[in-house]
Amino acid sequence: MQQTAKRQPQAITISNGGLTATLMQLGAMLCDLRLEGCDHSLVLGWRDPAEYLRKDEYLGPIVGRCANRISSGAYHLNGETFHLNRNFRDRHCLHGGQDGASTQLWKVEHCSATSVTFTLHLPDGHMGFGGDLFVSARYSVENPAVLRLEIEAHSDSATVCNFAPHWYFNLNGGGDITGHKLEIAANRYLPVDDDLIPSGNPTPVQGTEFDFRTPRMVGDFPFDHNFCISDQRTPEKPVAVLESPLSGVRMALSSTEPGLQVYSGTHLNHLERETLSGEPYVPYSGLALEPQGWPDAPNNPSYPSVILRAGERYLHISRLSFNRSAHHNG
Template sequence: MQRIVISNGILTATLSPLGASLCDLRLDGVDHSLVLGWSEPQDYLQNDDYLGPIVGRCANRIAGGCYRLGGQEYQLDQNFRDRHCLHGGEDGAAKQDWDLRQQSATHVTFGLHLPDGHMGFGGELFVEARFTIEDPAALVLEIEARSKGASICNFAPHWYFNLSGAGDITDHILTIVADRYLPVDDDLIPLGDPAEVSGTVFDFRTPREVGNYPFDHNFCLSDQQRPEKLAATLESLRSGVRMDLSTTEPGLQVYSGTYLNHPGRKTLSGAPYMAWSGLALEPQGWPDAVNNPAYPSVILEHGQLYRNVSRFAFSRIDGQCG
């Protein structure tokens, strides 16, 4: 599997065209990766827990694996519990070999073409993902797409963070700038209107430990795409590393890695990835938005430009960048 390294000397990212994946992320002065990843390339061919890729054409879940658009019903691949569509289907963007379009010391651009009917989705989609290392220590992901014919478009980076490098993430300190979240049913499908986080385990407006609650929920940052704005902060007191996440996206899916269970695979840390080994923070549109007209729209009309920007800025809690 091809690996591409971009760096400014302080922050170094290792990427792969397979799934446009982030395979490793290193901060100068820190002796471990900041993300989960496989050390054996063949494990990315399976990668059933989506360690590192960009997921789409529609991140998250679509209830019943179907939607209606323009008077037509679309039946999608039902790759989640044989009932719902997850992350664009079994052969979604995360499983595709993206084309290498541009490359320099500090940036790389991948491209992908998803034909009309792929995984059941309508519309022919043309996508580019640009990764850039910006000073002093930020990884910026810009995703742009255009559709030939109306389509669903909602891409997200599926990166698991462990700023301590090993062990679990229950003691990481998390802040989320959201006063609402989406309650879900047993299949993790939204139940309807957002609920207030106040007085619940979902209230991260004040920094606190992640804990061992099985999070796999959308936090409602806004009611539509917006200019890039701070969404979340994650800190490890063990390693002294801090990450600030800002995004244009209206939602942040938080997944605590509850179902990670890979005792036999070789990992970047050398330790097996088990439950709570990493925390996925996925800026995206709200789940099942295509079936909920009150949610921010994930419909991309013919010729319209989709643009999604997320910035992951790293520093030391003591104020240093590396």
């Protein structure tokens, strides 16, 4: 009984200006996000914190040590082959394996009214990955309505390091996201095979379902693809804009990361669990926008590298800026 109590997720709320975020140690999770003047959450989440202990969904955590898929659950580094936990279709590694960062109880290192810093140690050999990895995730809320995430990491030896926030957005607080307007600063994307592993080189978005260079509706295409934002990690830059004509909420995403995984929630299927909106989560209930390195990068030398070497500092910054049309209410 005592052990269960220790693992029971505790909510931490930070606020500034017109934005309030609710976070948890479990998975360094963003489990609620509220904009002043809106009566609903802007992200998907569970009403009961205990629901987050069920490992069947990536609803709001930071995923890693390597976000996305690693083909055949293996990679080579410095002449050594690392065999990883194959938690995706029993063939590939997804989001750092079944006990990746999203399932871990992070430590609260620092907490204030406007920010919280979580830390985590992933030991050498964890889920098959090499290298002791020390990571911190700092969430802060900035005026007027900005959520900033800063992830830092270092290791004692070369390792794969690619963390990503796995937040699902629904700017209406309910219904589906097919009518949201989306803009993405990418002129290429990665085609995938039937196992959602990149199947080749970046492909131009022009003339395809993947062309969001000018804003258009998300629609009901089953997106689960990486958009190639840049060829390496860069200073923070505009990545995407998501907007709801219904609620009037607009969200601008900027990030240092070279890729943006876009997932339209086609496998969401939770008919009996208590959600923040009170509505069941079904396909297209939320849109995941995940800034990260490109999928399967450890097995593709031509992709932006996700290798962190001893003595180097990994730094991922992602920022969400919100505003709302004045003529909308509720």
